[in-house]
Amino acid sequence: MLKHRLVLAASLLVFASTSAMAEKAWTVKPEWVAAHEAFLASDALRGRKSASPDEAIAAAYVAAQFQSYGLKPAPGMDGYLQTAGVVTPKLTGHAALKAGTLNVAEGEGLTLLYANGKPVSGILGFPVSDDPAKLPAADIVLVSDLGKTPLAGWWRAARAKGIKLLVVRESDDSRALLKRFGGQTGTAPQLDSGQNGMGGARPDLASLSDKAFNDVIAGFGVLGTLPASLDLGDATLERSVTTNAIGYLQGSDPSAGVILVTAHLDHLGVQPDGTIMHGANDDASGTVAVLEVAHALAAGKQPKRSLLFVAYGSEEIGGLGSTYFGEHPPVPLDRIVANLEFEMIGAQDPKMAKGELMMTGFERSNLGETLKAKGAKVTSDPYPDQHFFERSDNYSLALKGIVAHTISGWAVTPTYHDKTDDIAHLDLPFMTQAIQSLIVPVEYLVNSDFKPEWKPGGKPEAK
Ligand SMILES: [Zn+2]
Numbered sequence: 375m376l377k378h379r380l381v382l383a384a385s386l387l388v389f390a391s392t393s394a395m396a397e398k399a400w401t402v403k404p405e406w407v408a409a410h411e412a413f414l415a416s417d418a419l420r421g422r423k424s425a426s427p428d429e430a431i432a433a434a435y436v437a438a439q440f441q442s443y444g445l446k447p448a449p450g451m452d453g454y455l456q457t458a459g460v461v462t463p464k465l466t467g468h469a470a471l472k473a474g475t476l477n478v479a480e481g482e483g484l485t486l487l488y489a490n491g492k493p494v495s496g497i498l499g500f501p502v503s504d505d506p507a508k509l510p511a512a513d514i515v516l517v518s519d520l521g522k523t524p525l526a527g528w529w530r531a532a533r534a535k536g537i538k539l540l541v542v543r544e545s546d547d548s549r550a551l552l553k554r555f556g557g558q559t560g561t562a563p564q565l566d567s568g569q570n571g572m573g574g575a576r577p578d579l580a581s582l583s584d585k586a587f588n589d590v591i592a593g594f595g596v597l598g599t600l601p602a603s604l605d606l607g608d609a610t611l612e613r614s615v616t617t618n619a620i621g622y623l624q625g626s627d628p629s630a631g632v633i634l635v636t637a638h639l640d641h642l643g644v645q646p647d648g649t650i651m652h653g654a655n656d657d658a659s660g661t662v663a664v665l666e667v668a669h670a671l672a673a674g675k676q677p678k679r680s681l682l683f684v685a686y687g688s689e690e691i692g693g694l695g696s697t698y699f700g701e702h703p704p705v706p707l708d709r710i711v712a713n714l715e716f717e718m719i720g721a722q723d724p725k726m727a728k729g730e731l732m733m734t735g736f737e738r739s740n741l742g743e744t745l746k747a748k749g750a751k752v753t754s755d756p757y758p759d760q761h762f763f764e765r766s767d768n769y770s771l772a773l774k775g776i777v778a779h780t781i782s783g784w785a786v787t788p789t790y791h792d793k794t795d796d797i798a799h800l801d802l803p804f805m806t807q808a809i810q811s812l813i814v815p816v817e818y819l820v821n822s823d824f825k826p827e828w829k830p831g832g833k834p835e836a837k
Pocket residue numbers: 656657690791
């Protein structure tokens with residue numbers, strides 16, 4: 375009896391020592407997640423405004439964490455930060471729209487909602503239906519009746535058609551958009567190389583009062599077209615700098631390629647009335663996911679493929695950080711096998727099954743279905759009308775041909791771009807679990823030979 379006990383004790387000892395040597399499953403601790411959020415979404419960071427010193431502080435924090443986890447600077451870089459110059463037009467004069475002989479100035483019926491900072495001239499046309507797909511190929515287009523499509527949908531359609539200026543009737547929709555731009559004309563920041571952000575330039579957008587709109591229509595006559603131009607008054611360029619934080623984990627097989635894991639660290643900054651837009655979910659949550667996935671991977675055994683972890687600046691002003699990264703990648707783009715972007719994983723969509731995350735553009739490639747088969751809790755995007763695939767940094771890389779998707783918890787959360795997007799509105803247990811669930815798929819990707827591919831018609835083309 376005694377002897378038997380001794381044998382049992384000895385075998386338990388053997389068991390204990392082998393399991394200690396085997397790799398322990400990594401656990402994302404909720405206090406790590408909470409601590410990153412407490413800094414990134416703090417009042418001190420003032421909403422991490424795109425291309426601002428506050429954004430640079432957030433990037434410095436991410437870089438410091440990367441370094442503490444044991445990540446190295448990416449090839450060719452001597453640190454963890456990549457910066458790019460940004461120029462933003464500032465309109466200081468009064469804009470005016472000229473249509474035929476009619477001149478409508480700002481304050482007299484014209485509201486300029488969004489401008490690229492350059493004057494526009496061309497032929498004015500107006501669509502014969504309320505279907506944005508049937509927009510005419512004119513330089514400047516007048517839309518009298520938005521029909522069932524929200525203004526943002528028309529704006530996207532106009533961008534796809536290469537229209538330079540879209541003019542609509544003033545409505546609740548147009549007033550809401552102006553409010554989103556802080557009550558003044560939204561402008562299009564560019565990289566100082568002259569390059570636009572994701573998907574190229576958006577058309578200028580203006581609204582007209584009913585009277586001004588009807589006056590313009592009256593000028594059409596029988597031809598259905600009219601020469602028109604938009605004069606912006608005085609415009610100057612404001613210069614700033616945006617910052618990406620980049621960490622690198624070298625894989626054991628240099629020929630196996632690189633997996634790119636990303637989020638954006640910027641948000642909307644401080645509103646004109648002093649309200650801090652904390653962006654705890656958008657996208658401090660994704661940034662925390664990049665950090666903690668990096669933490670887990672750096673602590674494990676060396677992966678086969680290399681990993682680039684990037685927290686981009688200036689997503690909110692058109693994906694400028696990711697666009698710059700795509701133009702100046704630390705490894706050749708053809709070595710990047712796949713890109714996973716994490717966006718807004720701080721709350722779960724009540725429409726989806728418990729613990730499930732959505733992947734934008736799921737059907738476009740075989741990446742999502744493969745990760746799902748390997749146990750990832752990802753599913754297709756339930757909101758295809760929202761074009762989320764084209765609305766985050768993954769798109770900058772997808773336009774370069776890389777299979778790139780965004781994983782999100784609740785893309786249509788009521789806190790979206792609202793002052794309520796703060797730590798109090800995060801679901802930290804869900805967020806911790808979501809990050810935990812991302813580690814296994816990333817580990818699979820970095821250790822496998824699987825090379826994701828676009829499905830026919832899935833690869834986006836630049837507009
Ligand atoms: Zn956002």
